[in-house]
Amino acid sequence: MKKVNVVIDGRSISVPESHTIIMAAKELGIEIPALCYEPSLEIVASCRICVVEIEGSRKLETACSTKVWDGMNVQTKSERVIKERRQILQLLLDNHPNDCLTCQKAGECLLQKYAYEYDVKFGDESSEIDLKVDKSNPYVYRDESKCILCGRCVRICAQIPERSVLCFANRGTEMKIAADYDKTMGSSSCVACQRCVSVCPVGALMDGRLMGRHRSWECEKEHIKCTVCQYGCDFELLKKGSKIVGVRSMAPGGGRPLCLKGRLTNELNYVDMSELAPVYMKKGEEYVQTSWVEALALHRLINRIEKLEER
Ligand code: SF4
Ligand code: SF4
Ligand code: SF4
The missing domain is CATH 3.30.70.20 (Alpha-Beta Plaits)
Incomplete structure (x- = not known):
């Protein structure tokens, strides 16, 4: 892949020409704020909070959707950029509880x-x-x-x-x-x-x-892989003090988020007994509380294991 040289906030980097500004900035350790952008998803450039100033360009451009070119010179924190971002944030906060x-x-x-x-x-x-x-x-x-x-x-x-x-x-x-x-x-x-x-x-x-169940700053997170099927989805254990209080799917960039069965199996496997929440299954149009055995469809397996043990 052909590489191009760009300058971002006065720092030079050589990146593949397929990179967008936000990707190149990330390689330099420069964080550009983004709300609608998620690396694993199609780019829509709708929130516009990632705007940057490019030398030679009259309007601000979105860093998530603009590809780099050789000799590009970008400012990610100019006065104009900050003003635009503040206006976007103000509009969001004015309509937010x-x-x-x-x-x-x-x-x-x-x-x-x-x-x-x-x-x-x-x-x-x-x-x-x-x-x-x-x-x-x-x-x-x-x-x-x-x-x-x-x-x-x-x-x-x-x-x-x-x-x-x-x-x-x-x-x-x-x-x-x-x-x-x-x-x-x-x-x-x-x-x-x-x-x-x-x-x-x-x-x-x-x-x-x-x-x-927890405040984000109270919990340590431990990355684990699900062993229920061959996909080996990634997810996190939330540890509060000595207890594991929950399990959660990781963002797509870190792996394939869990199916519900995998998620519940891992909850049952890892979460502290005193912290386990009741499980629900959908019956018709509604979720109803059920047993772990039913939620994980374990009846038949348990029956067969019991029979084997009897033998
Ligand atoms: S629900 Fe969340 S992810 Fe969906 S559009 Fe609203 S803020 Fe974005
Ligand atoms: S209320 Fe919740 S979602 Fe809204 S800004 Fe505060 S932390 Fe974020
Ligand atoms: S939880 Fe429901 S709404 Fe959300 S991605 Fe899965 S199927 Fe779609």
Whole structure:
């Protein structure tokens, strides 16, 4: 692959010509903020928070979608760039509930991180915005009021054959993410794989089983591989003190996020007994609490093992 020389924030690097600015910057250890961009997903350049200034270009360009060229000179933190990013963040925060104190995503939320880094505060009306919580699916907790419409969840759900549960609905200020055009997560055709949860940058989609169980800064994370099938999906154990309090799917870049069966098997295997949450299965249009044996379809296996042992 042909390489090109670029200068980013005064530092030179030689990268393949297929690289975008955000990729080249990353190789230099320069972080460009991004909300809609996720390396494993199609690039849409819709949030525009990754804008940068390129010498010779009149308008700001999005770093996630602009390819590098030989001799390119990029500024990622110029006054103009910072001003544009602050305006985007202000617009997002003005339409976002002021709920960081109790939000499960706090500490891992990209909106919170960038608001801090760019010194942007919630608007006065933010505390008046009501949460719009959908708890109908015990594995995927959704809060529409926190959605920033980055579309990551739509793109990742569409990667699952015959799924595409999530889509954009309505227009303008009414735009939102809908499940099967406008069902609850529980009654939709969602298979609770949690891929969307793993890529949501804010608290709009979260793991329903981990709500209220930990604060991100309290937990150490340990990367493990699932051994339930040959895919060997990657996921994390959440350790709080001496206890393992949860298991969660990793972002796609780190591996293939889990199926629900793998996820539950690993939960049963690793999570401290006192921390295990009840399990649910979908029956008809609703999730109902069930036993671990039923959720993991172990009846037949257990029967056969018992018979073998009798023999
Ligand atoms: S999603 Fe992020 S910005 Fe919104 S309340 Fe939660 S932590 Fe705060
Ligand atoms: S959990 Fe999986 S199937 Fe359900 S909406 Fe998210 S990505 Fe789609
Ligand atoms: S639910 Fe999350 S991932 Fe989906 S569009 Fe909203 S903020 Fe983005």
